[in-house]
Each structure stands twice: as C-alpha cells, then as structure tokens.
Amino acid sequence: MIIRVLGCSGAIAAGCRTTSFLLDGSVLIDAGTGVGDLSLDELARIDHVLLSHSHLDHVLAIGLLADSVLRLRAARQQGPIIVHGLPETLQALRDHIFNGVIWPDFTRLPSAEAPVLALKPLAVGDTLVLDDHRIEVLSAAHTVPAVGYAVDGGAAGWWVYTGDTGPNPALWQRLADMKVAHLVIETAFSDEERQLARISRHLCPAALDHELAQLRGSVDVHITHIKPGEMDAVMTEISQFGTPHRIHALAAGQVMTLR
Template structure:
C-alpha cells in the first residue's frame, strides 16, 4: 500500500497544506489539498474519497476536483464515502447549489460525484479494500477508518480526534494476531495547550500516549498528522520524549509504503 501525503497540516500556511492522503493512486483519505498539487492525469485516476468529517480543511478540494472531472470529460463517477451525518453536512453546506453546484446531480444523466453512506463498525468491500469506519471524538460527527488491502496490509486513519475514540475497540478486534502496519493519527497542539485540545477534539503528544496505551499492539508505524505549523517544532520534541521509536511526523510530498 502506497500513501502519498498531499497535505498533513493543522493550518494552511505557505508550505503547509490541509490534510489529504492519496492511497495507491486511486483513493483519497480526506480532501483538504488535492487539485493544487496533483496533475490533471493524477486527478483523473481518483475513484473514491473517504471523508472523516465535514470541517472545511478536510473537504475543500472536492468542489475543484469535481469541476476538473467535468471539464476534462472523465467518464467515471467519484464516490464520496462517509458516515451519514458527515455526508449530510457535506451536501447541506457545500454541495448545495449555493456555495457550490451540486455535482451529485451534474450532469443529470451521469453525475460527477456520488455519495455513499456507511455505518460505524460494519465491514465493507470498496475498491478492492476492506473498509471499517470507527467513531472518533471530535467537535462534529466524525469517523476514522481501518483499511485493509488485498495483501492483508492494514492502515488506520483517525482524521481529527480527541481522547476517547471508539475506533480503538474495533482496531483491537482486528489485530488479535498482527499489529496494524501503519496508524496515521493527529497531534494538533503541544502539551501546554491540553485544555484547548480537549475542548476542540484534538490531541497533544501526552494525550496521544494515552490513546496508544488503549491499543493491545502498537502499530509498526505511527505517523503524525495535523500539527499546527506554529507549534510543529515543539510538538516534534515532545513526541521524541515519549521514547516510542515507531513515531514519525509526516512530511508533505512524501510517499510512504506499508
């Protein structure tokens, strides 16, 4: 499984882009930064987008991606996948013919976008991958994903989450014999901002440690996403002090193979 980091920042600034991860060239995990970085040819290969929640920094490239697909006459539909409340918010607040045209109905005979609701805890086969959504603790309805490829390689992506994600129960159930190959998990704030992190549904390095202790097996790779760029250096130092060798801060533009 190849994961290209298009964006992994908790704020948008020069050289810091909102979250989006391209898996095996065809599948996106969130869509904060897509069209400004991928060529038209690369965009045309995208068939599925898994959305963790409907905050703008995780969905803002969907409108321009849909527009490019239409203009370039790409024949296949892009399926946007998420839990019911997330898709409901996406449709009501973005693809609503006010903020942006509703590309789930354009063109009328063959829309560019489709919405597919999935339930937390159920196993789905989508695009050749096993997919399970698990609840995470954010300030709006949100879900992370357990993704398993045809070779049994397993990736867990939390999206934005604070302490207490229900996702871990399902991860433990799926990893009784082998550890997760990679966990992409957020750390937005440094330890001194713990109270703000909890209020807004985010993690600090210390809170991350508490979440990792809930896992029966530590993942082979623990890849950190969503740090506020203003605090990235102190977050990196605090993560290093945890003494967990699997932890690595993601780098934008890099491709990770698991």
C-alpha cells in the same frame, strides 16, 4: 499498496497542506488542500473519496476536484466519483457547499442523470471494498460526527488513519484485534494548548501518550494535523515519551508502502 501523503497539516501556511491521502491512485482519503498538487490526469483517475468528517480542511477540495475533472471524465465516459461519508457529513456537503451559493451542486452536474459526484453514506463498523481494497470504518470522537479508516494491507498489516479525534477508547478496543502496520494519528496542539485541544476534541502530546499506551506491540506511528508553527513544540514533547512505538512527524509528499 501505496499511500501518498498529499497533505497532513492542521491548517495552511507556506509548505503546509491540509489532510489528504491517495491510495493506489484511485481512492482519496479526505480532500484537503493537498489534492491541488495532483495533475489533471491524476485527479481524473480518482474514483472514490472517503471523508472522515465535514470540517473545511478535510472537504474543501471536493468541489474543486469535481469542477476540474467533469469534462475529462465525461469524455472518457467514466462514471461519477463516489463520495463516502457519514450521513451527517454528506448532509453538510449538500447544505453548505453544493447549495448553489458556495458552489454549484455537482451531484446534479453536468446532468442529474449523469453527475460527476455521487454521495454514498456509510457507518462505523462498515467494511467497504473499493478498487480491490478492503477498508473498515472506525470510530472517532470529534466535535462533529466523524470516523477514521483502516485499510487492509494483507500480510503486511493494516494502515490506520484515526481522523480528527480526541481520546477514543472504542478505537483501541477495535485495534486490539488488528495487526497495525502504520498508525496515522493526529496531534493538533502542544501541551501548552491542552485546554484548547480538549475543547476542540483534538489531541495534544500528553493525551496522545495516554492513547498510545493502549496500542499493543511496536508500531510505526505517524503524527498528522499539527498546526503550522507548532511542529517543533509538539514533536519535542512527543520525543520524551517512553514508548515501544516508533513515532515520526508525517510530511506532505511522504509515501507509505505495504506489501
């Protein structure tokens, strides 16, 4: 199992791409600006998109992806790309993106009978099997309905992505029963902006330290969603943790392999 980090920044700037991960070439987990670095052929091989929530930095590439691959997938007689998300997330796409004003409705193009996109709801606790991958939907605690995902890597353990979240006891209760190999967890702001982190239901280092204290064992922890310009401050504060976990900043282009 190979997971490519296409983007992991909390906003855009030179060299910063927003959240997206590519699982074995066919499953996209979130659809931020990092998707744009894929070739057309790589884009056309994506069969599933798993969305954590409806915020723009996580969904903005979906419409552009559909537009880019529509003709190629039709020529290859591929079915629609299935977009999985909470009902509220999918409704937000219908209302605010695929509405004919912001973007065409690619759930009805090139035809209602054979669209390039299909929307499929999920719920926390669901287990999906996508292209032979077993993926569990995890809870998240954000300003809009949100989820995280855990991908089963077999004997190697689980790859876990929290999505955007503030403090979330339910997540740690579930992870207590999992062998976690990699944890991708957000820390959007430094402690100097802890009030903003609290209001926006993100983590800062102080909150992250409290959250990770609930994670058993010694885990490879990858920090994602840091805002541009905040990297040094966030990682300096994190480096002061007394923790058994191995904590690193995630980087676009990074590859994680579970065997």
